[in-house]
Amino acid sequence: MFAFSAMSNAQQAKPIYLDDSKPIEQRVEDALSKMTLDEKIAMIHAQSKFSSPGVPRLGIPEFWTTDGPHGVRPEVKWDEWDQAGWTNDSIIAYPALTALSATWNRNMSKIYGVSLGEEARYRRKDILLGPGVNIYRTPLNGRNFEYMGEDPFLTSQMVVPYIKGLQSNGVAACVKHYALNNQETYRHTSNVIIDDRTLYEIYLPPFKAAVQEGDSWSIMGAYDLYKGQYATHNQYLINDILKKEWGYKGVVISDWGATADTKQAIFNGLDLEFGTWTDGLAAGTKNAYDNYYLANPYKEMILSGKVGTAELDDKVRRLLRLAFHTTLNKNRPLGSVASAEHIEAARKIGEEGIVLLQNQNGTLPINLNKTKKIAVIGENAVKMMTVGGGSSSLKVKYETLPLDGIKKRFGKDAEIVFARGYVGDPGGEYNGVITGQNLKDNRSEKELIDEAVKVAKSADFVVFVGGLNKSEFQDSEGADRKSLSLPYNQDVLISSLAKANKNLAVVLVTGNAVSMPWVKEVPSILQTWYLGSEAGNALASILAGDANPSGKLPFSFPVKLEDNAAHAMGEYPGNKEEMAAGKGTDKNNVINIKYNEGIFVGYRWHDTKNIKPLFSFGHGLSYTTFEFGKVKADKTKISRNDKITFTVSVKNTGNREGAEVVQLYISDLKSSLPRPTKELKGFEKVYLKPGETKEVSITVDQSALSFFDPEKHDWVAEPGEFEALIGNSSSDIKSKIRFSLQ
The missing domain is CATH 3.20.20.300 (Glycoside hydrolase, family 3, N-terminal domain)
Known part of the structure; x- marks a missing residue:
């Protein structure tokens, strides 16, 4: 009792x-x-x-x-990094954040x-x-x-x-x-x-x-x-x-x-x-x-x-x-995993993030009326990319590979053939997550290239899927890349494919810029990032023209490493004398890194120093064409507490529905401190049917005109003349207008 x-x-x-x-x-x-x-x-x-x-x-x-930012990490043991061995911790992998930003x-x-x-x-x-x-x-x-x-x-x-x-x-x-x-x-x-x-x-x-x-x-x-x-x-x-x-x-x-x-x-x-x-x-x-x-x-x-x-x-x-x-919030939802909405989101973000870098003579989308055999070449067409890369490595319910996505979309209308082309990382395990793939191939580089060229010559269209991967010294936590170049002899392979077949699309799976010594040899280039569970379906949708590419680069592609400001002006990966002396080996022996390039990062460096990039910040093509009108401002003089609105018309002059990104850059025409030639201060993505015109308005305030004054430790907008520039990349300005801050 x-x-x-x-x-x-x-x-x-x-x-x-x-x-x-x-x-x-x-x-x-x-x-x-x-x-x-x-x-x-x-x-x-x-x-x-x-x-x-x-x-x-x-x-x-x-x-x-x-972890992590692209999907929920699999469970690990209480005290160890090893996998806990759960069977219910697989999820949907979303595109990496470079793709989202794009x-x-x-x-x-x-x-x-x-x-x-x-x-x-x-x-x-x-x-x-x-x-x-x-x-x-x-x-x-x-x-x-x-x-x-x-x-x-x-x-x-x-x-x-x-x-x-x-x-x-x-x-x-x-x-x-x-x-x-x-x-x-x-x-x-x-x-x-x-x-x-x-x-x-x-x-x-x-x-x-x-x-x-x-x-x-x-x-x-x-x-x-x-x-x-x-x-x-x-x-x-x-x-x-x-x-x-x-x-x-x-x-x-x-x-x-x-x-x-x-x-x-x-x-x-x-x-x-x-x-x-x-x-x-x-x-x-x-x-x-x-x-x-x-x-x-x-x-x-x-x-x-x-x-x-x-x-x-x-x-x-x-x-x-x-x-x-969070934990004491009784009203938070229960959540869901791998729903139809999640899968659609992963695919749609992937489609919108893919950037069409180059498309000579309308090579893309693939014309199935003229294409009965498609050659898919490259290890990245068959390698899982959701595993590896560091803390963002995932255990997924599924990953649609590029080759599988292409077969699913084009297989009923065309024969799909595959050649390896190169061997990069045949491994399929990271931190206890095992892909189950066995990509081992002992053939020489010459044998692989010879086979790829033979397959390319026999096809009506060639899709090369290469780039980087999430192995150490590529796109991976814990180690930087060793060079700007593509690994695994891919440059030689791409040039060989370009000679073998003029109907070629180079698909780059990377989270970083790469050099392209073959850029003038190939007609079309797609930057596709790491797209997660729906990677193959998103890519196939763009290749087929089911979705019109509308992604824009979130960073500049330099021609060579020395064109990047950090390598031209700053210290990377650290002070040379200290590196030579062996510093940076432990927490009691740190190494200094000076950011001598200052505010001139990315396109701010390229545009101000007149260094032509390989592909500009904000660049991205479409399967349709757009025409910009002349930018207008609702006022030409503003005071410190005012806002100013810039308006421009955009017309879809092609025959496909598509989306364009209107980018607003501001230029300070006379400043007491050095400033970049222009800086992004606004953007809007606009969707247009063929022949449709829309007006896009972007409003900014004093903060868009300001720089940080280190002596005052405050943001300063100096009175004077400014210029608003409207374009669809940092290097493609369509219209501009002057205004003044009183």
């Missing part, structure tokens, strides 16, 4: 922190007041590879994080975030470690495929809808990597030297947009150092800029293994520590997580009186806010 005593009204009342009718800040303070020191300390560091504890006594659940379509970004958020919720995840918004400084950065390109405005515009869509599912975005993580070589041991103007104009805007406009509930610190402090606990980046200047109320999470010092972690803004001992056992104690920098070492400093608890309470407050948005 059990005896029960009657509870008082006070005992029966719901605690304030569990009452979702109360304001969040009131709930935060109530929960905080009920927590012990041990509970607070436990909450600010990991308890497993990808989770951190809540407060079980108070009914506050633990947080579960997951859509130049904010609505696609919202759909992407919503779809990914639904899959994360279905998998019971609370924090998704993405999106990545680090700026494309060098085409050798192995992780560029995870980011959104070289322009801070485009990246800012594309990241905000992603975050809002993701978080509408009660899953926190964790925008990364804050900040200046622009290469993989020396990423743990590099100290970035950069002036304040470049920091504020180029590398910080996407993060600012993410937290102020997107309201990202968390943000991830980077591995590198800035001003001699690790970015994950950096006084200037986190306390001064993120939390003070920008008023950020969310959670700063360490990258896995990025924390380096207890005192700096306490005082320099880190809120939640992950991955310090990545096997969970390296400390040699029963629970290595208790020996993280923000665990027992922090507690002992408090108990000894060396530090107070104000910083601890601030960290816990931020985590409690996050809990009320």
